[in-house]
Amino acid sequence: MRGKDGMVDAADICSRLSRGWVRAGGGHPVKKVVRVLLVEDHAIVRELFASAFDREPDFEVVAQAGSLAEARGSLEGVDVAVLDLRLPDGGGPTLLHSCTEDRHDM
Numbered sequence: 001m002r003g004k005d006g007m008v009d010a011a012d013i014c015s016r017l018s019r020g021w022v023r024a025g026g027g028h029p030v031k032k033v034v035r036v037l038l039v040e041d042h043a044i045v046r047e048l049f050a051s052a053f054d055r056e057p058d059f060e061v062v063a064q065a066g067s068l069a070e071a072r073g074s075l076e077g078v079d080v081a082v083l084d085l086r087l088p089d090g091g092g093p094t095l096l097h098s099c100t101e102d103r104h105d106m
Contacts, residue, residue: 035062037078039071039095041087049082068095075099 036059040046046064053059063074068090071081083092 034059035077035079036060037062037071037074037081038064039066039068039081039087039092040064040084041066045084071095072098 036053038046038049038053038061040049043066046066050061050064053061062078065071065074067087071083072095075081081092081095083095085091085093
């Protein structure tokens, strides 16, 4: 991860992250599947996103929600959330804000 000059190579880090490679306890690289939550009130759009993620071996859609209320109950064990900006009971930014207030590790 360090270049010839000893500096951290940001491009290499981004490349490794995008491929899902992480170090397990400082050991050998381990392939990690990115767990995704889809939050979208239109079922057809959710299905399109889920279909796109299903074609990618490094991603797994672990939960889907059509509202903020549903999404709040589906956050455990999620690495990434794809959020709709406008939902019937609020929007993605509202969910994001409440998550960061409740869980400081996010």
